[in-house]
Amino acid sequence: MLMTQFDRLGWDPFAEMRRLREDMNRLFDDVAEVSASRLSPPVNLWIGDNSVVVTAELPGLTPEDVDLTIREDTLTIRGERKPAAEAEQASWHRRERAYGTFSRTISLPYRVDPDHVQARFRNGVLEVEMQRPEADRPRRIAISSQ
Amino acid sequence: MAQEMTTAARRQLAQTGETTRPAAIYRPDIDIFETADHVVLVADMPGVAPQDVDVTLERRVLTIRGRVPEESHEGYRKVYAEYGQGDFERSFTLSEEIDREHIEATHKNGVLTLKMPKAETAKTHKIGVKAA
Structure with missing residues (x-):
């Protein structure tokens, strides 16, 4: 019932939350990697x-x-x-260098x-x-x- | 834009055929970014002198290689090592949208930069919208 209503609106808050969680996980993964091994x-x-x-x-x-x-x-x-210097307005394909x-x-x-x-x-x-x-x-x- | 041939973790030995030099081959860390006119590839190859960098383009396969001279200190022995001794190598498949005749390569302080201009056909064209 609730879901159908969201479907009609074209926006699903649960999907939004799931995506946020994934983004956060990815963010922390990157941080741990950079500080531990890449930069030092x-x-x-x-x-x-x-x-x-x-x-x-x-x-x-x-x-x-x-x-x-x-x-x-x-x-x-x-x-x-x-x-x-040029990297500011560029779109990234790969970023391995810290x-x-x-x-x-x-x-x-x-x-x-x-x-x-x-x-x-x-x-x-x-x-x-x-x-x-x-x-x-x-x-x-x-x-x-x- | 530029797709890699093999994938492996950092500082891992590259998956290539055997070489005649008895040295390990490492995969350099790279950055790839795209600006309006160029695709830029930056590779970390510490210890490689500019004359020992080798960039080849065979059909669509771009290969970067860097030879690291044997690190030896007269009268010293290595007691602790965090990085290994060896050459660098990594390959990519380029898409058709790169103007392969005008790739610019520079090497400074152990960092290789490849500036690859986009072909005219691959550049973004803005289409003006007229009010009817």
């Missing part, structure tokens, strides 16, 4: 004798977009990925000297080379035989 840059860690190298995949970013901070034995990479701000803190195996850090950007891959402070380096102790 993947890193690799390399260890040498007295230095450590961190490489991170940051395609599309320039040195100005990234902010590096070192504190004791942690390295923080912060940055922002801006959307394409946009927004990110921050990642990587704990290093030892304390590093903040004065001896080299950071390079090459084709969207950031490379940060850090040295162990002179005072912290392991020293070889000679053993004398009696």
Whole structure:
């Protein structure tokens, strides 16, 4: 009875509600994915004798977009990925690349000297080379035989 | 407008035939959007130098490939890895509405951008309505 009335009006509030619920679910799915895996840059860690190298995949970013901070034995990479300028009035077919701000803190195996850090950007891959402070380096102790 | 050939999750190995290089092949993340005159495809290919990008169009199949040089640091060993070492590859089937002679490709900071102009016939025409 009720439904027939809605049919006649050409509008079904239940269909509207179902659609809203689906939209909301989709919205949250996207949010979870972006914050968890897409935006946060993947890193690799390399260890040498007295230095450590961190490489991170940051395609599309320039040195100005990234902010590096070192504190004791942690390295923080912060940055922002801006959307394409033209994308405002465009219609989207696919959107897999994430946009927004990110921050990642990587704990290093030892304390590093903040004065001896080299950071390079090459084709969207950031490379940060850090040295162990002179005072912290392991020293070889000679053993004398009696 | 541009339909993909294969589908798989992110950072998954692309489903292609075997290559002669012993490296993994990854599927780059892409954006596709459409403006009034163009269809733009943007692909993330970190580590790929502009000269190592290969874009081919064979009949209607558009393939983008990017070769990543072997990442090695003299005197270092890798102790932790979140991203794998390998090349990028992904294919799409283009619709007829793209002017295939004038596709523009640029590669900057590890991001490939393909600007594909729409063919004249595919552009939206506004039809004026006259009052009778």
